[in-house]
Amino acid sequence: MNDGKTVLGLGGGVGGLVAANRLRKSLPARHRVVLVDREPQHVFQPSLLWLAVGDRALGDIQRPLEKLVRTGVDVRIGSVDRIDTATRVVRVTGQDFAGDAIIVALGADLAPEAIPGLAEAGHNLYTPPGANAFAGALRSFGQGRIVVLTATPAYKCPAAPYEAAMLIAAALRHRGTRDRVQLDLYAAEPGPMAVTGPTLSGQVRGAVESQGIGYHPDHQVTRVDATARRLTFANGATADFDLLLFVPPHRAPAVVRDAGMLAASGWVAADRHTFATSAAGVYAIGDVTGIPLAMGKPMPKAGIFAHAQAEVVADNIASLWAGREARRTFDGVGKCFVETGDGRAGFGAGNFYAEPTPQVAFHAPARRWHWQKLLFERLWLKRWL
Numbered sequence: 001m002n003d004g005k006t007v008l009g010l011g012g013g014v015g016g017l018v019a020a021n022r023l024r025k026s027l028p029a030r031h032r033v034v035l036v037d038r039e040p041q042h043v044f045q046p047s048l049l050w051l052a053v054g055d056r057a058l059g060d061i062q063r064p065l066e067k068l069v070r071t072g073v074d075v076r077i078g079s080v081d082r083i084d085t086a087t088r089v090v091r092v093t094g095q096d097f098a099g100d101a102i103i104v105a106l107g108a109d110l111a112p113e114a115i116p117g118l119a120e121a122g123h124n125l126y127t128p129p130g131a132n133a134f135a136g137a138l139r140s141f142g143q144g145r146i147v148v149l150t151a152t153p154a155y156k157c158p159a160a161p162y163e164a165a166m167l168i169a170a171a172l173r174h175r176g177t178r179d180r181v182q183l184d185l186y187a188a189e190p191g192p193m194a195v196t197g198p199t200l201s202g203q204v205r206g207a208v209e210s211q212g213i214g215y216h217p218d219h220q221v222t223r224v225d226a227t228a229r230r231l232t233f234a235n236g237a238t239a240d241f242d243l244l245l246f247v248p249p250h251r252a253p254a255v256v257r258d259a260g261m262l263a264a265s266g267w268v269a270a271d272r273h274t275f276a277t278s279a280a281g282v283y284a285i286g287d288v289t290g291i292p293l294a295m296g297k298p299m300p301k302a303g304i305f306a307h308a309q310a311e312v313v314a315d316n317i318a319s320l321w322a323g324r325e326a327r328r329t330f331d332g333v334g335k336c337f338v339e340t341g342d343g344r345a346g347f348g349a350g351n352f353y354a355e356p357t358p359q360v361a362f363h364a365p366a367r368r369w370h371w372q373k374l375l376f377e378r379l380w381l382k383r384w385l
C-alpha cells in the first residue's frame with residue numbers, strides 16, 4: 001500500500017524554496033513535494049540593489065526554478081488562483097491539486113498603481129525590470145536631482161531604500177558626477193528601520209546623511225505628476241525630480257484574501273512560533289504573514305525570517321508525518337547587512353521577539369560585512385538552485 005502524502009508549497013521565493021528543499025531531503029520518497037510559482041525564474045531579491053546601480057546583470061541574480069526538479073521536487077509554473085483551506089485543494093492555472101499539508105509562501109504583491117502617477121513617473125526598485133531600467137537611466141545621468149522614495153511606511157527589507165540611496169551616491173562619486181547631482185530620500189516612515197529602535201535607526205540615518213543625501217522622513221506621497229516630474233505629499237509639501245526610484249506599496253496577494261485568510265492587519269494570521277494557521281494542515285510563512293510584535297508594530301518582512309520560518313515548518317511537517325511530535329519553533333532572531341557604498345556594509349542582528357521592544361545591535365560599516373553579503377549572495381544561488 002502506498003501511504004504517500006503530498007505537501008504543496010505555494011510560492012517559489014525564499015520561503016517556498018527553502019521549505020521544498022528541506023522537505024525533499026527529510027521526507028521519504030513516497031511523499032510528494034510540489035512547489036508552485038507563477039514566475040519561471042527565482043530572483044535573489046537583495047541583489048536588486050546592485051542591479052539598480054549597474055553592479056549586476058539580470059542573469060547574475062536569477063535562476064530557473066525548474067532546476068529544483070533534479071532534487072525530486074515537483075515544480076509547477078503556474079498561477080495559484082484559488083486556495084480552499086478546508087479541503088486543502090489548490091487551483092493552479094485551472095488544475096486542482098490536493099495536499100495533506102499546504103505552505104503558503106506567496107510573499108507580498110507590489111501595487112505601484114495605488115499611488116496615482118507613480119508607475120509612469122519612476123523606476124520600481126523591487127522588480128528586476130524596474131531596477132535594471134534605473135541602472136540604464138543612472139548610467140546616462142549627468143546632472144540634476146535624483147529622488148529615492150518609499151511610497152508607504154511598511155515594506156519588505158526596511159533597509160533597502162536606504163542602501164539604494166547610499167549605493168547611488170557611491171556610484172556617482174565613482175563616476176565623478178556626485179557634485180552635479182542632488183540626491184534625496186523621501187520616506188513615508190518616521191525613520192529608517194524604526195522597529196529596531198531609535199539607536200539603530202539613528203545610526204542608519206547618520207550614515208545616509210553623512211553622504212550628503214537629503215533625508216525627508218514622514219513624507220507620505222499622495223500623487224506623482226510624471227510630466228512635471230513632481231511628487232506631492234500628504235503634508236502639503238512637493239518635491240521635483242529628474243530621476244525617480246521608488247519602493248511601491250505592498251499588499252497581500254488577492255488569492256489569500258479570497259481564501260478568507262487575512263487578519264485585520266491585511267496579512268495572513270499565523271502562530272508566531274509554528275506558523276500554523278487556523279486551518280488544519282495549512283501553514284503560512286514569510287512576507288505574506290502579519291506577525292504583531294509586543295511594541296505594537298508588525299514584524300519586518302525579510303528573507304532571513306522567511307528562511308528560518310520555512311525550516312521550522314518543514315521540520316515540523318516531516319516530524320508529524322513520521323509519527324513524531326512537532327517540536328521546532330521560530331524564535332524571532334534575525335540579522336541583516338546594510339550596504340553603505342564603497343565596498344562597505346553595516347550589520348544589524350538581534351531578537352525581534354524580545355519584549356517590550358526588539359533588541360537589535362548595529363555594527364558600524366566595514367568591509368567585512370560587505371564581503372559577507374557578497375558571499376551570502378553567491379552561496380544562496382549555488383546552494384538552492
Ligand SMILES: Cc1cc2nc3c(=O)[nH]c(=O)nc-3n(C[C@H](O)[C@H](O)[C@H](O)COP(=O)(O)OP(=O)(O)OC[C@H]3O[C@@H](n4cnc5c(N)ncnc54)[C@H](O)[C@@H]3O)c2cc1C
Nearest residue numbers: 011013014015038045046080106107157286287302303304
Ligand atoms: C531590493 C530588496 C532587497 C532585499 N534585501 C534583503 C536582505 O538583505 N535581507 C533579507 O532578509 N531580506 C531582504 N529582502 C526581502 C526578501 O527578499 C523578502 O522578504 C523575501 O523574499 C520573502 O520571502 P517570501 O518567500 O515570503 O516571498 P518571496 O520571496 O517574495 O516569494 C513569493 C513568491 O510567490 C510567487 N507568487 C506570488 N503570488 C503568486 C500566485 N498567485 N501564484 C503563483 N506564484 C505566486 C512570487 O512569484 C514569488 O516567487 C529584500 C527585498 C528587496 C526587494
